[in-house]
Amino acid sequence: MSTEVTDATFEETVLKSDKPVLVDFWAPWCGPCRMVSPIVDQIAEENTEKLKVVKVNTDENLETASKYGITSIPALYVFKDGEVAKSIIGARPKPALEDELSDFI
Amino acid sequence: MTDTQLVIIGSGPAGYTAAVYAARANLSPVVIAGSVTAGGELMNTTDVENYPGFPAGVQGPELMESMREQAEKFGAEVIYDDVATLKLEPGAHQIETALGARYTAQAVILATGSAYRELNLPNEKKLSGHGVSWCATCDGFFFRNQHIAVVGGGDSALEEATFLTRFASKVTLIHRRQELRASQAMQDRAAADEKLEYLLDSEVTEIHGEDSLTGLTVRNTVSGETAELPVTGLFVAIGSDPRTSLFADQLSLRSDGYLNVEGRTSKTAVEGVFAAGDVIDSVYRQAITAAGSGCSAALDAEHYLADLDAVTKQAEAVAAEASQAPAPIAS
Numbered sequence: 001m002s003t004e005v006t007d008a009t010f011e012e013t014v015l016k017s018d019k020p021v022l023v024d025f026w027a028p029w030c031g032p033c034r035m036v037s038p039i040v041d042q043i044a045e046e047n048t049e050k051l052k053v054v055k056v057n058t059d060e061n062l063e064t065a066s067k068y069g070i071t072s073i074p075a076l077y078v079f080k081d082g083e084v085a086k087s088i089i090g091a092r093p094k095p096a097l098e099d100e101l102s103d104f105i
Numbered sequence: 106m107t108d109t110q111l112v113i114i115g116s117g118p119a120g121y122t123a124a125v126y127a128a129r130a131n132l133s134p135v136v137i138a139g140s141v142t143a144g145g146e147l148m149n150t151t152d153v154e155n156y157p158g159f160p161a162g163v164q165g166p167e168l169m170e171s172m173r174e175q176a177e178k179f180g181a182e183v184i185y186d187d188v189a190t191l192k193l194e195p196g197a198h199q200i201e202t203a204l205g206a207r208y209t210a211q212a213v214i215l216a217t218g219s220a221y222r223e224l225n226l227p228n229e230k231k232l233s234g235h236g237v238s239w240c241a242t243c244d245g246f247f248f249r250n251q252h253i254a255v256v257g258g259g260d261s262a263l264e265e266a267t268f269l270t271r272f273a274s275k276v277t278l279i280h281r282r283q284e285l286r287a288s289q290a291m292q293d294r295a296a297a298d299e300k301l302e303y304l305l306d307s308e309v310t311e312i313h314g315e316d317s318l319t320g321l322t323v324r325n326t327v328s329g330e331t332a333e334l335p336v337t338g339l340f341v342a343i344g345s346d347p348r349t350s351l352f353a354d355q356l357s358l359r360s361d362g363y364l365n366v367e368g369r370t371s372k373t374a375v376e377g378v379f380a381a382g383d384v385i386d387s388v389y390r391q392a393i394t395a396a397g398s399g400c401s402a403a404l405d406a407e408h409y410l411a412d413l414d415a416v417t418k419q420a421e422a423v424a425a426e427a428s429q430a431p432a433p434i435a436s
Contacts, residue, residue: 071244
Protein backbone atom coordinates (compact mmCIF):
# COMPACT_ATOMS: atom_id res chain seq x y z
CA MET A 1 0.00 0.00 0.00
CA SER A 2 1.39 3.39 -0.93
CA THR A 3 1.60 6.37 1.44
CA GLU A 4 -1.37 8.69 1.97
CA VAL A 5 -0.32 12.33 1.68
CA THR A 6 -2.30 15.28 3.04
CA ASP A 7 -2.40 19.03 2.41
CA ALA A 8 0.01 19.35 5.36
CA THR A 9 2.57 16.80 4.11
CA PHE A 10 2.31 17.34 0.34
CA GLU A 11 5.18 19.80 0.05
CA GLU A 12 7.61 17.78 2.14
CA THR A 13 6.74 14.38 0.65
CA VAL A 14 6.05 15.28 -2.98
CA LEU A 15 7.52 18.65 -3.94
CA LYS A 16 10.81 18.16 -2.09
CA SER A 17 11.34 14.54 -3.12
CA ASP A 18 14.64 13.55 -4.77
CA LYS A 19 12.85 10.93 -6.82
CA PRO A 20 9.92 11.54 -9.18
CA VAL A 21 6.61 11.08 -7.34
CA LEU A 22 3.46 9.56 -8.81
CA VAL A 23 0.46 11.09 -7.05
CA ASP A 24 -2.86 9.25 -7.27
CA PHE A 25 -5.64 11.78 -6.62
CA TRP A 26 -8.72 9.80 -5.56
CA ALA A 27 -11.88 9.92 -3.45
CA PRO A 28 -13.89 7.26 -1.65
CA TRP A 29 -17.03 7.79 -3.79
CA CYS A 30 -15.19 7.37 -7.11
CA GLY A 31 -15.65 3.90 -8.63
CA PRO A 32 -12.92 4.15 -11.29
CA CYS A 33 -10.50 5.31 -8.52
CA ARG A 34 -11.11 2.06 -6.64
CA MET A 35 -10.45 0.09 -9.82
CA VAL A 36 -7.17 1.81 -10.64
CA SER A 37 -5.86 1.91 -7.07
CA PRO A 38 -4.53 -1.70 -6.95
CA ILE A 39 -2.86 -1.15 -10.34
CA VAL A 40 -1.10 1.94 -8.97
CA ASP A 41 -0.02 -0.16 -5.97
CA GLN A 42 1.47 -2.78 -8.29
CA ILE A 43 3.35 -0.15 -10.26
CA ALA A 44 4.64 1.24 -6.94
CA GLU A 45 5.90 -2.16 -5.80
CA GLU A 46 7.57 -2.92 -9.11
CA ASN A 47 9.36 0.43 -9.37
CA THR A 48 10.45 1.29 -5.83
CA GLU A 49 13.93 2.29 -7.01
CA LYS A 50 12.80 4.85 -9.55
CA LEU A 51 9.47 6.17 -8.41
CA LYS A 52 7.83 7.20 -5.16
CA VAL A 53 4.07 6.61 -5.22
CA VAL A 54 1.60 8.40 -2.94
CA LYS A 55 -2.15 8.93 -2.75
CA VAL A 56 -4.12 12.08 -2.02
CA ASN A 57 -7.70 11.71 -0.83
CA THR A 58 -9.22 14.74 -2.54
CA ASP A 59 -12.29 14.64 -0.28
CA GLU A 60 -10.11 15.45 2.73
CA ASN A 61 -7.38 17.45 0.97
CA LEU A 62 -9.21 19.78 -1.34
CA GLU A 63 -6.53 22.46 -1.04
CA THR A 64 -3.90 20.37 -2.86
CA ALA A 65 -6.45 19.10 -5.38
CA SER A 66 -7.63 22.61 -6.23
CA LYS A 67 -4.07 23.98 -6.36
CA TYR A 68 -3.35 21.56 -9.19
CA GLY A 69 -6.72 22.11 -10.87
CA ILE A 70 -7.99 18.60 -10.31
CA THR A 71 -11.57 18.37 -11.58
CA SER A 72 -11.68 14.73 -12.70
CA ILE A 73 -10.55 11.68 -10.80
CA PRO A 74 -8.77 9.35 -10.85
CA ALA A 75 -5.99 11.74 -11.82
CA LEU A 76 -2.42 10.46 -11.80
CA TYR A 77 0.20 13.22 -11.73
CA VAL A 78 3.95 12.75 -11.80
CA PHE A 79 5.92 15.46 -9.94
CA LYS A 80 9.59 15.90 -10.73
CA ASP A 81 11.67 18.51 -8.88
CA GLY A 82 8.49 20.06 -7.53
CA GLU A 83 6.85 20.48 -10.93
CA VAL A 84 4.12 18.54 -12.72
CA ALA A 85 5.94 16.44 -15.31
CA LYS A 86 3.03 14.30 -16.48
CA SER A 87 -0.71 14.07 -15.94
CA ILE A 88 -2.99 11.15 -16.72
CA ILE A 89 -6.73 11.61 -16.29
CA GLY A 90 -9.05 8.63 -15.92
CA ALA A 91 -8.54 4.95 -15.12
CA ARG A 92 -6.37 2.93 -17.51
CA PRO A 93 -5.34 -0.75 -17.67
CA LYS A 94 -1.88 -1.53 -16.31
CA PRO A 95 -0.06 -1.87 -19.67
CA ALA A 96 -1.50 1.48 -20.83
CA LEU A 97 -0.43 3.18 -17.59
CA GLU A 98 3.06 1.71 -17.78
CA ASP A 99 3.29 2.96 -21.32
CA GLU A 100 2.30 6.50 -20.29
CA LEU A 101 4.74 6.38 -17.38
CA SER A 102 7.60 4.96 -19.45
CA ASP A 103 9.77 8.06 -18.88
CA PHE A 104 9.68 7.49 -15.14
CA ILE A 105 9.73 3.70 -14.61
CA MET B 106 -2.94 -21.54 -22.44
CA THR B 107 -6.12 -22.41 -20.57
CA ASP B 108 -8.79 -24.44 -22.35
CA THR B 109 -12.31 -23.50 -21.33
CA GLN B 110 -15.86 -24.25 -22.34
CA LEU B 111 -17.02 -20.67 -22.09
CA VAL B 112 -15.39 -17.26 -21.88
CA ILE B 113 -17.58 -14.22 -21.15
CA ILE B 114 -16.12 -10.88 -22.18
CA GLY B 115 -17.57 -8.04 -20.11
CA SER B 116 -18.90 -7.69 -16.59
CA GLY B 117 -21.92 -5.43 -16.62
CA PRO B 118 -25.38 -6.82 -15.89
CA ALA B 119 -25.26 -8.84 -19.14
CA GLY B 120 -21.86 -10.41 -18.49
CA TYR B 121 -22.48 -11.25 -14.84
CA THR B 122 -25.99 -12.61 -15.45
CA ALA B 123 -24.61 -14.83 -18.22
CA ALA B 124 -21.95 -15.94 -15.72
CA VAL B 125 -24.54 -16.82 -13.05
CA TYR B 126 -26.54 -18.97 -15.48
CA ALA B 127 -23.49 -20.58 -17.10
CA ALA B 128 -21.88 -21.33 -13.74
CA ARG B 129 -25.09 -22.93 -12.45
CA ALA B 130 -25.06 -25.08 -15.60
CA ASN B 131 -21.55 -26.28 -14.62
CA LEU B 132 -19.88 -24.62 -17.59
CA SER B 133 -17.17 -23.09 -15.34
CA PRO B 134 -17.23 -19.79 -17.22
CA VAL B 135 -14.26 -17.46 -17.19
CA VAL B 136 -15.37 -13.81 -17.07
CA ILE B 137 -12.83 -11.36 -18.41
CA ALA B 138 -14.17 -8.41 -16.48
CA GLY B 139 -11.86 -5.56 -17.53
CA SER B 140 -9.04 -4.20 -15.39
CA VAL B 141 -10.54 -0.77 -14.79
CA THR B 142 -14.04 -1.13 -16.23
CA ALA B 143 -15.22 -4.18 -14.24
CA GLY B 144 -18.87 -3.91 -13.28
CA GLY B 145 -19.63 -1.78 -16.32
CA GLU B 146 -21.56 1.45 -16.56
CA LEU B 147 -23.49 1.02 -13.30
CA MET B 148 -20.23 1.43 -11.40
CA ASN B 149 -20.46 5.15 -12.19
CA THR B 150 -24.03 5.62 -11.03
CA THR B 151 -25.52 6.15 -7.59
CA ASP B 152 -29.16 5.23 -6.94
CA VAL B 153 -30.67 2.61 -9.21
CA GLU B 154 -34.42 2.76 -8.60
CA ASN B 155 -35.79 0.68 -11.45
CA TYR B 156 -34.04 -2.64 -10.96
CA PRO B 157 -36.75 -5.04 -9.76
CA GLY B 158 -36.32 -6.48 -6.29
CA PHE B 159 -34.98 -3.33 -4.64
CA PRO B 160 -37.98 -1.26 -3.52
CA ALA B 161 -35.71 1.15 -1.64
CA GLY B 162 -33.33 1.43 -4.60
CA VAL B 163 -29.79 0.13 -4.72
CA GLN B 164 -26.42 1.77 -5.34
CA GLY B 165 -25.08 0.87 -8.81
CA PRO B 166 -21.69 -0.38 -7.54
CA GLU B 167 -23.39 -2.40 -4.79
CA LEU B 168 -25.68 -4.09 -7.32
CA MET B 169 -22.71 -5.03 -9.50
CA GLU B 170 -20.72 -6.35 -6.53
CA SER B 171 -23.69 -8.55 -5.65
CA MET B 172 -23.93 -9.88 -9.20
CA ARG B 173 -20.22 -10.68 -9.20
CA GLU B 174 -20.50 -12.44 -5.85
CA GLN B 175 -23.46 -14.46 -7.09
CA ALA B 176 -21.58 -15.55 -10.23
CA GLU B 177 -18.48 -16.50 -8.23
CA LYS B 178 -20.56 -18.41 -5.69
CA PHE B 179 -21.62 -20.83 -8.43
CA GLY B 180 -18.08 -21.23 -9.77
CA ALA B 181 -17.52 -18.47 -12.32
CA GLU B 182 -13.92 -17.28 -12.43
CA VAL B 183 -13.64 -13.49 -12.69
CA ILE B 184 -10.41 -12.13 -14.19
CA TYR B 185 -9.57 -8.42 -13.89
CA ASP B 186 -7.85 -8.03 -17.20
CA ASP B 187 -8.72 -6.75 -20.69
CA VAL B 188 -9.02 -8.73 -23.89
CA ALA B 189 -6.27 -7.63 -26.26
CA THR B 190 -7.03 -9.95 -29.17
CA LEU B 191 -9.89 -12.21 -30.03
CA LYS B 192 -9.69 -14.74 -32.87
CA LEU B 193 -12.99 -16.39 -33.59
CA GLU B 194 -12.37 -19.97 -34.71
CA PRO B 195 -15.35 -22.30 -34.26
CA GLY B 196 -14.50 -25.05 -31.77
CA ALA B 197 -11.57 -23.19 -30.21
CA HIS B 198 -11.94 -19.42 -30.12
CA GLN B 199 -8.66 -17.78 -29.11
CA ILE B 200 -8.48 -15.03 -26.52
CA GLU B 201 -5.39 -13.20 -25.38
CA THR B 202 -5.43 -10.60 -22.61
CA ALA B 203 -3.47 -7.38 -22.16
CA LEU B 204 -1.43 -9.03 -19.39
CA GLY B 205 -0.62 -11.97 -21.67
CA ALA B 206 -3.00 -14.70 -20.42
CA ARG B 207 -4.28 -16.97 -23.18
CA TYR B 208 -7.52 -18.90 -23.34
CA THR B 209 -9.28 -21.11 -25.82
CA ALA B 210 -13.04 -21.29 -25.54
CA GLN B 211 -15.60 -23.58 -27.17
CA ALA B 212 -18.11 -20.78 -26.75
CA VAL B 213 -17.78 -17.04 -26.21
CA ILE B 214 -20.32 -14.52 -24.94
CA LEU B 215 -19.61 -10.95 -25.98
CA ALA B 216 -21.00 -8.50 -23.42
CA THR B 217 -18.69 -5.59 -24.12
CA GLY B 218 -21.31 -2.88 -23.60
CA SER B 219 -20.92 0.63 -24.88
CA ALA B 220 -18.66 3.65 -24.57
CA TYR B 221 -19.67 7.26 -23.93
CA ARG B 222 -20.15 9.32 -27.03
CA GLU B 223 -18.14 12.52 -27.36
CA LEU B 224 -19.25 15.86 -28.76
CA ASN B 225 -16.26 15.81 -31.13
CA LEU B 226 -15.49 19.49 -30.65
CA PRO B 227 -12.05 21.10 -30.60
CA ASN B 228 -10.80 21.53 -27.01
CA GLU B 229 -13.02 18.69 -25.76
CA LYS B 230 -10.05 16.34 -25.34
CA LYS B 231 -7.65 19.02 -24.17
CA LEU B 232 -10.01 20.16 -21.41
CA SER B 233 -11.03 16.62 -20.50
CA GLY B 234 -10.24 16.44 -16.79
CA HIS B 235 -9.99 20.22 -16.65
CA GLY B 236 -13.66 21.02 -16.59
CA VAL B 237 -14.97 18.57 -19.18
CA SER B 238 -16.14 15.33 -17.59
CA TRP B 239 -18.01 12.11 -18.34
CA CYS B 240 -18.63 10.99 -14.76
CA ALA B 241 -20.85 13.15 -12.55
CA THR B 242 -20.54 10.83 -9.55
CA CYS B 243 -16.73 10.97 -9.73
CA ASP B 244 -16.26 14.64 -10.43
CA GLY B 245 -19.34 16.60 -9.31
CA PHE B 246 -17.71 17.33 -5.96
CA PHE B 247 -15.03 19.49 -7.61
CA PHE B 248 -17.62 21.93 -8.93
CA ARG B 249 -19.04 23.14 -5.62
CA ASN B 250 -20.85 26.45 -6.01
CA GLN B 251 -19.99 26.63 -9.69
CA HIS B 252 -22.15 26.83 -12.79
CA ILE B 253 -22.19 23.53 -14.68
CA ALA B 254 -23.64 22.56 -18.06
CA VAL B 255 -24.92 19.07 -18.86
CA VAL B 256 -25.42 18.12 -22.51
CA GLY B 257 -28.06 15.54 -23.41
CA GLY B 258 -31.77 14.85 -23.08
CA GLY B 259 -32.01 11.23 -21.98
CA ASP B 260 -32.28 9.57 -18.58
CA SER B 261 -28.54 9.69 -17.95
CA ALA B 262 -28.35 13.39 -18.76
CA LEU B 263 -31.21 14.23 -16.39
CA GLU B 264 -29.85 11.93 -13.71
CA GLU B 265 -26.46 13.64 -13.93
CA ALA B 266 -28.03 17.09 -13.97
CA THR B 267 -30.13 16.47 -10.84
CA PHE B 268 -27.18 14.79 -9.11
CA LEU B 269 -24.95 17.77 -9.91
CA THR B 270 -27.37 20.29 -8.36
CA ARG B 271 -26.21 18.89 -4.99
CA PHE B 272 -22.90 20.65 -5.58
CA ALA B 273 -23.36 23.30 -8.24
CA SER B 274 -24.72 26.82 -7.82
CA LYS B 275 -26.61 26.25 -11.05
CA VAL B 276 -26.91 23.48 -13.65
CA THR B 277 -27.91 24.23 -17.24
CA LEU B 278 -29.18 21.28 -19.27
CA ILE B 279 -28.47 21.74 -22.97
CA HIS B 280 -30.47 19.60 -25.36
CA ARG B 281 -30.68 19.95 -29.12
CA ARG B 282 -34.42 19.31 -29.31
CA GLN B 283 -37.46 20.78 -27.55
CA GLU B 284 -38.55 17.39 -26.17
CA LEU B 285 -36.48 15.43 -23.70
CA ARG B 286 -36.12 11.68 -24.19
CA ALA B 287 -35.87 10.99 -20.48
CA SER B 288 -38.58 9.05 -18.63
CA GLN B 289 -41.48 10.99 -17.09
CA ALA B 290 -40.36 10.09 -13.56
CA MET B 291 -36.96 11.58 -14.22
CA GLN B 292 -38.44 14.68 -15.88
CA ASP B 293 -40.78 15.25 -12.93
CA ARG B 294 -37.90 15.07 -10.51
CA ALA B 295 -35.86 17.47 -12.64
CA ALA B 296 -38.80 19.90 -12.88
CA ALA B 297 -38.88 20.12 -9.08
CA ASP B 298 -35.20 21.01 -8.94
CA GLU B 299 -34.80 24.76 -8.50
CA LYS B 300 -31.12 24.84 -9.44
CA LEU B 301 -31.78 23.28 -12.84
CA GLU B 302 -32.30 25.40 -15.95
CA TYR B 303 -32.98 24.28 -19.52
CA LEU B 304 -31.52 25.42 -22.81
CA LEU B 305 -33.63 23.46 -25.28
CA ASP B 306 -33.35 23.46 -29.08
CA SER B 307 -29.69 24.20 -28.39
CA GLU B 308 -26.34 22.65 -29.13
CA VAL B 309 -22.80 23.33 -27.98
CA THR B 310 -20.68 24.55 -30.89
CA GLU B 311 -17.54 25.66 -29.08
CA ILE B 312 -15.72 24.80 -25.86
CA HIS B 313 -13.57 27.62 -24.46
CA GLY B 314 -10.58 27.60 -22.14
CA GLU B 315 -6.80 27.33 -22.14
CA ASP B 316 -5.87 25.40 -18.97
CA SER B 317 -9.40 24.91 -17.76
CA LEU B 318 -12.92 25.34 -19.03
CA THR B 319 -14.18 28.93 -19.02
CA GLY B 320 -17.33 28.72 -21.10
CA LEU B 321 -19.29 27.41 -24.07
CA THR B 322 -20.79 28.80 -27.21
CA VAL B 323 -24.32 27.50 -27.60
CA ARG B 324 -26.31 27.76 -30.81
CA ASN B 325 -30.08 27.76 -30.98
CA THR B 326 -30.95 25.05 -33.53
CA VAL B 327 -34.15 26.84 -34.59
CA SER B 328 -33.11 30.49 -34.84
CA GLY B 329 -29.42 29.87 -35.47
CA GLU B 330 -28.50 32.51 -32.89
CA THR B 331 -25.49 31.88 -30.73
CA ALA B 332 -24.87 32.82 -27.11
CA GLU B 333 -22.04 32.43 -24.61
CA LEU B 334 -22.56 30.35 -21.49
CA PRO B 335 -19.91 30.99 -18.82
CA VAL B 336 -19.64 27.57 -17.17
CA THR B 337 -16.63 25.98 -15.48
CA GLY B 338 -17.93 22.42 -15.71
CA LEU B 339 -19.29 20.48 -18.69
CA PHE B 340 -20.73 16.99 -18.34
CA VAL B 341 -21.40 15.16 -21.57
CA ALA B 342 -24.24 12.61 -21.55
CA ILE B 343 -25.30 12.32 -25.17
CA GLY B 344 -25.51 8.55 -25.25
CA SER B 345 -23.06 5.86 -26.07
CA ASP B 346 -21.82 3.69 -28.91
CA PRO B 347 -21.47 -0.11 -28.85
CA ARG B 348 -17.96 -1.34 -28.09
CA THR B 349 -17.19 -3.60 -31.04
CA SER B 350 -13.57 -2.90 -31.98
CA LEU B 351 -12.40 -6.33 -30.74
CA PHE B 352 -14.48 -8.21 -33.27
CA ALA B 353 -15.83 -5.69 -35.80
CA ASP B 354 -13.82 -7.33 -38.60
CA GLN B 355 -14.95 -10.87 -37.74
CA LEU B 356 -18.67 -10.52 -37.13
CA SER B 357 -21.56 -8.86 -38.88
CA LEU B 358 -22.49 -5.42 -37.57
CA ARG B 359 -25.73 -3.61 -38.29
CA SER B 360 -25.71 -0.33 -40.18
CA ASP B 361 -26.01 1.55 -36.85
CA GLY B 362 -22.84 -0.14 -35.60
CA TYR B 363 -24.46 -2.57 -33.16
CA LEU B 364 -23.50 -6.22 -33.25
CA ASN B 365 -25.91 -8.30 -35.27
CA VAL B 366 -27.65 -11.30 -33.71
CA GLU B 367 -30.10 -13.80 -35.20
CA GLY B 368 -33.72 -12.85 -34.46
CA ARG B 369 -34.53 -12.95 -30.77
CA THR B 370 -31.57 -15.21 -30.02
CA SER B 371 -28.09 -14.17 -28.94
CA LYS B 372 -26.40 -15.98 -31.84
CA THR B 373 -23.89 -14.02 -33.90
CA ALA B 374 -22.74 -14.92 -37.41
CA VAL B 375 -19.97 -17.18 -36.07
CA GLU B 376 -20.73 -20.57 -34.57
CA GLY B 377 -20.34 -20.68 -30.78
CA VAL B 378 -20.21 -16.90 -30.44
CA PHE B 379 -23.09 -15.24 -28.59
CA ALA B 380 -23.73 -11.65 -27.58
CA ALA B 381 -25.68 -9.84 -24.90
CA GLY B 382 -26.37 -6.43 -23.39
CA ASP B 383 -25.80 -2.94 -24.74
CA VAL B 384 -23.51 -4.11 -27.55
CA ILE B 385 -26.59 -5.58 -29.33
CA ASP B 386 -29.30 -3.28 -27.97
CA SER B 387 -29.85 0.11 -29.55
CA VAL B 388 -33.39 0.43 -28.19
CA TYR B 389 -33.88 -0.44 -24.51
CA ARG B 390 -30.42 -0.21 -22.96
CA GLN B 391 -31.45 -0.84 -19.35
CA ALA B 392 -29.67 -2.82 -16.64
CA ILE B 393 -32.59 -5.24 -16.49
CA THR B 394 -32.79 -5.78 -20.28
CA ALA B 395 -29.01 -6.31 -20.35
CA ALA B 396 -29.35 -8.86 -17.54
CA GLY B 397 -32.16 -10.61 -19.41
CA SER B 398 -30.17 -10.81 -22.59
CA GLY B 399 -27.18 -12.14 -20.63
CA CYS B 400 -29.46 -14.95 -19.44
CA SER B 401 -30.53 -15.69 -23.06
CA ALA B 402 -26.90 -15.80 -24.18
CA ALA B 403 -25.95 -18.24 -21.40
CA LEU B 404 -28.88 -20.53 -22.28
CA ASP B 405 -27.99 -20.38 -26.00
CA ALA B 406 -24.35 -21.15 -25.17
CA GLU B 407 -25.42 -24.01 -22.89
CA HIS B 408 -27.52 -25.61 -25.69
CA TYR B 409 -24.72 -25.11 -28.19
CA LEU B 410 -22.17 -26.78 -25.90
CA ALA B 411 -24.54 -29.67 -25.14
CA ASP B 412 -25.05 -30.28 -28.89
CA LEU B 413 -21.31 -30.02 -29.47
CA ASP B 414 -20.74 -32.56 -26.72
CA ALA B 415 -23.35 -34.93 -28.20
CA VAL B 416 -21.81 -34.66 -31.68
CA THR B 417 -18.33 -35.34 -30.25
CA LYS B 418 -19.55 -38.38 -28.30
CA GLN B 419 -21.35 -39.72 -31.36
CA ALA B 420 -18.24 -39.28 -33.50
CA GLU B 421 -16.16 -41.06 -30.87
CA ALA B 422 -18.68 -43.92 -30.76
CA VAL B 423 -18.63 -44.24 -34.56
CA ALA B 424 -14.82 -44.22 -34.55
CA ALA B 425 -14.69 -46.83 -31.80
CA GLU B 426 -17.12 -49.07 -33.70
CA ALA B 427 -15.18 -48.63 -36.93
CA SER B 428 -11.92 -49.66 -35.26
CA GLN B 429 -13.56 -52.88 -34.00
CA ALA B 430 -15.25 -53.77 -37.27
CA PRO B 431 -13.46 -56.13 -39.69
CA ALA B 432 -11.53 -54.44 -42.45
CA PRO B 433 -13.72 -53.79 -45.47
CA ILE B 434 -13.10 -56.06 -48.39
CA ALA B 435 -11.68 -54.25 -51.36
CA SER B 436 -13.86 -54.56 -54.39
